[in-house]
Amino acid sequence: MKDKPVKIEITDGAGIPAKNDAGLISAWWISFIGAISIITYLVVTKPDPYKDILMFVPDGILVTFQVTIFSIIGASIIGLFTGLGRISKNRFFNLIASTYVEVVRGIPLLVQLFYIYYALGRVLLVPDMLSAIIAMSVCYGAYMGEVFRAGIDSIDNGQTEAARSLGFDKNQTMFLVILPQAWRTILPPVGNEFIALLKDSSLVSILAVADILRRGREFAAESFQYFETYTMIALLYLLITLILSKGVSHMEDRLNHYDR
C-alpha cells in the first residue's frame, strides 16, 4: 500500500472544490451566487431581451445535458476498455487501444464532429444527436483511457499479487480489487474531463444540434442582440459547470471513506 495516493493532474475543466481547499470553496460560492444574481438581475430589470433569451434556450439546455450525460457514459465505457487495452500484455489489444488513442488525440474534436456527421453521413446515416454523442464519446474516450490507465498503474502491484495468490483470476482481480481502488485516483481527473466535456459539447452546435449555444446563436442572428445573448449564454454555461463540479466533489468525498 502506498501512503499517499497518486494525483493525476489535468488542467482543463473547472476547479473542483475540495473540502480542505477553503480558497476554492469561496471562489465557487462567489461564482455561483454571482451568476445566479446577475441572471436574476438582468431578467428582472431588463426582461426585453434577457427574459426572452432565457425563454428561448431551455430546450437547448436539455439538449446540452443529454449530449453531455450520454457522452460521459459512452466515454467512460470506451475509456475503461481503452485503459485496460493500454495496460494489456496482449500485443493485439494493446496496439488497438494505443493506436486509437494516438489517432483520436491527433484530430481536433471539431474536425471529428464534422467527419462523423458529414463525411461519414454519405455512407452511414447517423441521426444528428447520436452522431454528436458518438463523436464526443470517441474523442473523450481516448482521454479517459489515459486517465484509467494512469489510475490502474497507480495501484501497487502487491494488490494484484495478493489477489492472484488468493486464487482470483485476472478479471476478478481487475474488477474486485484494482478498479475499486483506482476509481478514487481516477475520479478527480474524470470529474475534470466531465466538466471539459460539458463545455466542449457546445461544439456540437455545428451539427445543427440545437444545444444552448445554437439556440443562443439563433436568437442573436434574428435579434442582432449579440452582447445580451452571449452574456446570458456564458452565464448559463457557468452555472451548469459550477453545479456539475460541485456534484463531482461530493462524489469524491463519498469515495474517500476508507481513508479516514
Added chain:
Amino acid sequence: MTVNSIIEIKNVYKFFGDLAALSDVSLDIKAGEKVVIIGPSGSGKSTLLRSINRLEEISRGSIVVDGQDVHDKSSNINNIRQELGMVFQSFNLFPHKTVLENLTMAPIKLKGIDKEEAKAIAVDLLKKVGINEKANVYPSKLSGGQQQRVAIARALAMNPKIMLFDEPTSALDPEMIGEVLDVMKNLAVEGMTMVVVTHEMGFAREVADRIVFMDDGRIIACEPPETFFTCTDHPRLKQFLSQIL
C-alpha cells in the same frame, strides 16, 4: 521420499536476461513440514518462494504442488493457488475493504461459501490471530503488526494446505515482530505445511524442521536446525551466519 511430498521442486532454473536468479534448484517438502529459507538479499530465496505459486514464471524445471504441475499451462493455476496461502512482506491488504471483508471476499467469490458462514469463519480466524475487535475497520486504521496478522488470517480463510511467507516481518517495527511470529508459531503447532523466507534466526531455530540456505540462486545447504548452525562445511554459510548471529 517423493511419495508423500506435497511440494516437489525439480531442477528449476530462472533467468532474468543473462542473470540466473535460480539455478538447478531442487527441493522436496513433505506435508506438515516447516521449511525456512534464508540467505543474503539477491540469493533467489524470494524468487523460489514466489515461483511455488507462479507469481514468478520459471525458465526450466518443474514445480509440482499436491500432484499438480504449477508451471504447466494446462493446469488451472487459480485452483492451485487456492491451496497455497501467501503472506507478503508488505501485507497487501485490500484497503477498500474492511478487515472482515478482506477475509470473506475470496471464500465467497471463489468457493461459493455462504455469506454468513464465511463471516463466521472469518470471525473465528480473527480471534485466532487476536484482532477480532477490529473486524469492521479499514486496514489503514491498523498497525503494521495487526495488518500482517489480518493478512495471515486472510490467507487462512481459503483453508489452504500450504502457507508461504515472504519475509513477513521485514517491514515491521521491532516491537511488532513478536506478535506476528507468535501467530506463525501457533500455526506451526497446528501442523500446517509452511515455507518461510525470513531473517528471524530465532524463529528458524525454534520452528523449522529444515533450514535451507541459498546463495547466488543455488541451494547451498539444507539441514535440520540442530546441525545447520554448527555446519561448517560451507564457507559462504559460515560467513553469512557469522554476520547475522
Added chain:
Amino acid sequence: MFKKIIVLLMLSMLVAVSAQAELKTNSEGMPIIKVASDCTWPPMEFINKDKQIVGFSVDLMKAAAEAGGYVVEIKNVAWDGIFAGLAAGKYDCVTSSVSINDKRKKAMDFSSPYFEVTQAVVTNKDSSAKTLADFKGEKVGAQIGTTGYFAVKKTDGVIAKSYDEVGLAMEDLYNGRLAAVVCDNPVAADFALQQAEYSKRMKIAFNVKSNVAEFYGVAIRKGNKEVLELINKGLAAVVKDGTYDKITAKWFGTAK
C-alpha cells in the same frame, strides 16, 4: 526599451481606432470601403477553385466602385456574427445576399435594393410537397439567421434546423437527414441544378409564397452616411449604364 515598445503599440492602436471614423484612401486618393461577405452562397458570393472571392454581388460591388469613384476590399466573413462585426466597425458594409426587412432596418442601414429574391424550397426529386406546411413533422433546414430560416420557423409543425452554412444543410438534405432546405432562389438553383451530384437527387420544388417582395441590399453600419451615399451612387450608375444587366447575364444567363 520595453516601455518604448508598449507606448508605440498603444499609439498605433490609437491611430487605428481614430482611422475608423473616416475611410482610408489608397495611393490614388480613392476611398477604400471594406466589404464583408459570407462566401458560401453561390452564385451570389463564393470562393472559386483559385481561392478567389467571386460571384454576382462581387462583380456588382466592383463595378459600382469603379463607377462611384471608390475602391472595395472584400473579405470572407462567416455569416453567424457578420452583423456583429459590422456593428463593431470591423468593416464598413456587408454585401452578402442580405434581404432587407424591418427588423434588420432597425439595426443597420441599407443601400437601395440591388436584387429581387424569392425563397426557394429544395427537396428530394420524389417529393410532392407544394407548401412548407406539407413538411409537417419533418425536418427542414436553412442557414442560421436567414430569411429562409425565419420562414421555416414560422411554419407550424415543421421542425426547423439551423445550419452555419447553407452548403451543410444541402449536404444533410442529400444524405437524407432533412426533408427540405429553404434558401434564396439563386443559391437554390446553383446547388440543386448546377452541382452534378446534388442535381441527381434534388430539385427546386416551389417558392415560398410571400405578400411582400424581398430584395437584397448592402447593409451599412447605422448612421454611416458617407459609405451609404458612395455605394448608392455607384449602384445607380451601373444600373443606368447597363453594366448591371451585363453582370446579371454573366451569372444567370439572362438579363432580368
